[in-house]
Amino acid sequence: MAILITHIGELTTQDAGHAVLRDAAMVLEGERISWIGPASAAPAADTAYDAGGRAGLPGWVDSHTHLVFAGDRTAEFEARMAGESYAAGGIAVTVEATRAAGDYDLTRLLLARVAEAASGGTTYIETKTGYGLDVAHEARSARIAAGVVDEVTFLGAHLVPRGWDADAYTDLVCGPMLDAVRPFVRWADVFCETGAFTADQSRRVLAACAAAGLGLRVHGNQLGPGHGVALAVEFGAASVDHVNHLSDGDVDALAGTWHAGPGRPGTVATCLPACDLSTRQPFPPARRLLDAGVQIALASNCNPGTSYTSSMGFCVATSVLQMGLTVHEAVRAATYGGALALRRHVGDDADGRRAVGSLAVGHRADLQLLNAPSAAHLAYRPGMPLVHAVWKAGTRVR
Numbered sequence: 001m002a003i004l005i006t007h008i009g010e011l012t013t014q015d016a017g018h019a020v021l022r023d024a025a026m027v028l029e030g031e032r033i034s035w036i037g038p039a040s041a042a043p044a045a046d047t048a049y050d051a052g053g054r055a056g057l058p059g060w061v062d063s064h065t066h067l068v069f070a071g072d073r074t075a076e077f078e079a080r081m082a083g084e085s086y087a088a089g090g091i092a093v094t095v096e097a098t099r100a101a102g103d104y105d106l107t108r109l110l111l112a113r114v115a116e117a118a119s120g121g122t123t124y125i126e127t128k129t130g131y132g133l134d135v136a137h138e139a140r141s142a143r144i145a146a147g148v149v150d151e152v153t154f155l156g157a158h159l160v161p162r163g164w165d166a167d168a169y170t171d172l173v174c175g176p177m178l179d180a181v182r183p184f185v186r187w188a189d190v191f192c193e194t195g196a197f198t199a200d201q202s203r204r205v206l207a208a209c210a211a212a213g214l215g216l217r218v219h220g221n222q223l224g225p226g227h228g229v230a231l232a233v234e235f236g237a238a239s240v241d242h243v244n245h246l247s248d249g250d251v252d253a254l255a256g257t258w259h260a261g262p263g264r265p266g267t268v269a270t271c272l273p274a275c276d277l278s279t280r281q282p283f284p285p286a287r288r289l290l291d292a293g294v295q296i297a298l299a300s301n302c303n304p305g306t307s308y309t310s311s312m313g314f315c316v317a318t319s320v321l322q323m324g325l326t327v328h329e330a331v332r333a334a335t336y337g338g339a340l341a342l343r344r345h346v347g348d349d350a351d352g353r354r355a356v357g358s359l360a361v362g363h364r365a366d367l368q369l370l371n372a373p374s375a376a377h378l379a380y381r382p383g384m385p386l387v388h389a390v391w392k393a394g395t396r397v398r
């Protein structure tokens, strides 16, 4: 069944040439895009949808969330707004509530959060474990997530749970916990930060997870300068996320990963502006990173502690208004950048997956239409509910 979507006033493709088309059309066939071009030259299809001049762009790729959780941390948020600073210890509150929830409730909560993200235009989403923190609960979170989201990341190294020695817990993460989650996850992550895992412990986790065949990512340089970026570069991680406190050496090291030649993506710097607002951290130096040649992603970091929003539109608006990105750069970071961070910017013949995060023939048909004539309205009209229609893998989901 072929669907023609026509009269797209402005189509931001984020393809290899960064093409932006006027009065464009697309044909979606099954889960793939089979044609893109001027509306005047569009081929016939089984059904047609008139976009009425609205702007179209790829669905958001949210490459960093923590959606498998139960419980509430409103009180912590209010205390922070009253002047307290964020500390990793709040994670333990969510761990307790998550462990207490049954499988049915945890799945229902996750499904509701993913549906909420889709209604905001997100068509490809990663989520992490990290609120189980024992073998059985981490494996359960990974299993539940694998049935719901597109990409799952093992974050057993999120916090040292109460009553554990940090090195003994690191051994557990690197051994039995990794074995238990392995069937359900493609990625591993570590929270390398004061109050969470030291550089040595983080290195052990990354080495064990790489040896188990997982792709790597790192929570780094969020609350202060640290070793997260250096470790991510050392291990060839697909991304390092937060990146609020970077030295010149960190920026140079990240830039160095992007000089390995075409087809060899480096370490993406993932910026999480909604989290930075909620924790009152300085925004990452996104302009400096881009100017140095580093590819960046924007993600929601949706979680109950530091960023309880999955609105990628809000992240795009914030990064334009506060971080010095152009609208095109911000939209690119929230689509193609996220796909790059998840290594889904190109298709994968091995597992039959199609490219996401950009609109081109053969890519997955993930499209959103805005109730606006251009993508610039995302930042020009911040906070407005601009998402009009969303197709995920060729199926209308909003």
Ligand SMILES: N=CN[C@@H](CCC(=O)O)C(=O)O
Residues within 6 Å of the ligand: 066, 088, 090, 091, 094, 191, 219, 222, 275, 301, 303, 304, 305, 306
């Ligand atoms: N920084 C570490 N982890 C999450 C916060 C988790 C929490 O506070 O529950 C983050 O990405 O911000």
Ligand SMILES: [Zn+2]
Residues within 6 Å of the ligand: 064, 065, 066, 219, 301
């Ligand atoms: Zn996170």
